[in-house]
């Protein structure tokens with residue numbers, strides 16, 4: 001028996017194919033995927049990649065292109081492999097935590113699993129992901145979630161927790177402007193506002209994205225109303241064909257002196273800025289990538305505080321329509337959606 005899956009072969013070469021249903025290895029569960037979110041990273045991989053996706057076989061898994069993409073997903077546990085003791089997990093709804101760190105390298109030993117030397121990222125690097133009817137994942141890479149609408153937001157929420165922890169004096173950096181009202185932008189806004197207690201405003205150059213963010217209860221501002229008044233600007237937009245200036249650089253215009261520009265969006269091409277503008281204003285550009293085990297431990301506490309109904313920004317699309325209805329659409333009409341969720 002086979003299953004439908006989206007395979008990434010190369011830049012602008014993705015194919016919906018039938019592949020064999022995977023069998024859970026020891027320590028793994030078989031998931032029937034119900035929700036798999038589209039992330040801008042995957043669009044950038046499609047248009048300009050492979051960047052994180054690798055042509056070389058992964059050191060730990062041996063896997064390379066073609067790979068089943070989709071790294072923000074979840075579903076229902078259908079089967080357990082050998083060695084999975086908690087058989088009660090069968091039938092549970094779970095989100096997938098895509099990061100599989102090695103546990104032994106310099107970074108893993110000090111709790112920086114997001115910098116692991118031999119990182120595997122389910123659905124991106126070294127392991128098949130969620131744009132498929134079924135997926136096998138390790139038991140430690142799943143997290144039970146009651147609300148189906150949260151399934152594809154667990155990974156961006158973890159990323160936002162990591163970013164928030166990096167700015168450890170966040171309560172002294174009260175005013176935050178987030179550029180980009182996609183899944184990561186809204187997740188970051190929710191975590192920084194509801195958990196870290198910051199004042200958060202969201203901007204997006206796409207009017208309907210901004211409108212939907214407002215509908216979901218976030219404070220929003222159009223670009224012409226943004227001023228140099230924020231302690232922290234977070235670039236959740238990354239590379240975009242919609243804007244002549246990278247959000248990473250434009251964001252500096254809205255930062256007070258001594259402010260922090262936090263980059264969370266992805267770029268696969270150079271951006272230009274004048275370093276001495278940073279110097280004389282003592283602004284910093286910092287980055288935050290993925291999440292760590294410590295962030296995962298904070299997850300239940302953070303989720304309990306979030307005041308967002310993510311169903312307001314989700315549009316579900318069948319896996320059969322993923323190439324035209326999701327990938328192509330995301331390239332040409334980003335304003336028409338906030339969060340596309342593929343339903344296999």
Ligand SMILES: [Zn+2]
Nearest residue numbers: 102105108116
């Ligand atoms: Zn490691």
